[in-house]
Amino acid sequence: MPAAKPIDPDDLVIHVLNVGFGDNILLEFPVDDSGKRSYGLVDCYNSKKTKGYLEKLIQKRPGRSHLRFVCATHPHLDHIKGIRSILTDATYCPEEFWESGFRHNSVTYQKILEALSENKIRMVRVSSGMEQYFGKVRITVLSPSVALRNRYATYGVDMNNASVVLRLEHHSEDVLLMAAREYKGNTSLEAERKAGQSVVILAGDAEFDSWAQISQEYPKRERTSKHDPLVKRMVNYLSCAVVKVAHHGSMHSAPLDIYEKMKPELGVVSSKQRRSKREGDRQTLERGLFPHQTSTIALEECDAEILTTDGSHDSQKKTGTGANQTTTEKPGSVVVVVPPGGKARWKKLKDKVKTIPDPPTKV
Numbered sequence: 001m002p003a004a005k006p007i008d009p010d011d012l013v014i015h016v017l018n019v020g021f022g023d024n025i026l027l028e029f030p031v032d033d034s035g036k037r038s039y040g041l042v043d044c045y046n047s048k049k050t051k052g053y054l055e056k057l058i059q060k061r062p063g064r065s066h067l068r069f070v071c072a073t074h075p076h077l078d079h080i081k082g083i084r085s086i087l088t089d090a091t092y093c094p095e096e097f098w099e100s101g102f103r104h105n106s107v108t109y110q111k112i113l114e115a116l117s118e119n120k121i122r123m124v125r126v127s128s129g130m131e132q133y134f135g136k137v138r139i140t141v142l143s144p145s146v147a148l149r150n151r152y153a154t155y156g157v158d159m160n161n162a163s164v165v166l167r168l169e170h171h172s173e174d175v176l177l178m179a180a181r182e183y184k185g186n187t188s189l190e191a192e193r194k195a196g197q198s199v200v201i202l203a204g205d206a207e208f209d210s211w212a213q214i215s216q217e218y219p220k221r222e223r224t225s226k227h228d229p230l231v232k233r234m235v236n237y238l239s240c241a242v243v244k245v246a247h248h249g250s251m252h253s254a255p256l257d258i259y260e261k262m263k264p265e266l267g268v269v270s271s272k273q274r275r276s277k278r279e280g281d282r283q284t285l286e287r288g289l290f291p292h293q294t295s296t297i298a299l300e301e302c303d304a305e306i307l308t309t310d311g312s313h314d315s316q317k318k319t320g321t322g323a324n325q326t327t328t329e330k331p332g333s334v335v336v337v338v339p340p341g342g343k344a345r346w347k348k349l350k351d352k353v354k355t356i357p358d359p360p361t362k363v
Helices: 047-060 083-087 107-118 146-151 175-183 189-193 208-217 256-262 293-301
Strands: 012-016 024-028 039-044 069-072 096-099 122-125 131-134 137-143 165-170 199-202 221-224 232-235 242-244 266-269 275-279 284-288 305-308 314-317 324-327 334-338 345-348
Touching: 012 165, 024 047, 039 047, 039 083, 047 083, 069 083, 083 107, 137 208, 146 208, 208 256, 256 293, 266 293, 266 334, 293 305, 293 314
Parallel strands: 039 069, 069 096, 096 122, 199 242, 242 266, 266 305
Antiparallel strands: 012 024, 012 334, 024 039, 131 137, 137 165, 165 199, 221 232, 275 284, 305 314, 314 324, 334 345
């Protein structure tokens, strides 16, 4: 592994917390003009660990405690259990709440809606194509599409395929200024092609239907420059450096061809291998609830490294060989650092589900 580098004020940092069988992702945005960081939260299973970790983050790297937004990718308990506690906390209460628009009749989801009303938090129903800008960071919603939403317009839908999928890209300049220049035709196609090295995709629990729709709406495209129309280059908007693997690495999460389009360097699986045993006369049957085999095989076919928060399947490059070496590591949160327009790097911490780790200063 290369030597760790200090986290710079301009870096985008993504913290995938180890909370067991659930999702809990903190986004740490680069410093603003006042020299302070701001934060976003994508899903929250464990509010106690989220608050404790965020408190330590703010102590190490001064930031605004009020979250820019909380995003519930979909209303399953392992993604929203801790959200109400965040919404009702005066210290961390967010400016906005993002969700897919697919309703659920659970008590947990109902209490989230009540908390939004009581605390006057703006609710945003996101769809594919929506973009939000945070200085040099652009967040694009890849899913759910309007087409999927219309198919799943009633309760009883395939909730996982209704997941919000986010694409984060970190540029070397303000996104709005960059977009204004591109409208004039002053854009670098080669820069677009290489943009994947500073892109992270957070996939929620998206499954095959969702990825099929994303592939239709974000295909590989041929682009020509206004100034050089004879030069055509392929631009792949699913290209990324890091993907938070959908649905805890389930066999239903994403097919191989999606990972081939992404070509990630790292796949992060937020998981906990639950096992059930049934003892017969002389045998014991063991079954993993969501075995990682399908996702890990697909990722390794694409030469991606793999880190699991429960340590059940970690695959990293062998030094000097380029080949992957699979190991069973200790559990821990995963921290990904994305420099502006640069190559992502990452580090796995050594925290257990119920412990709050110290945020790293070097990765």
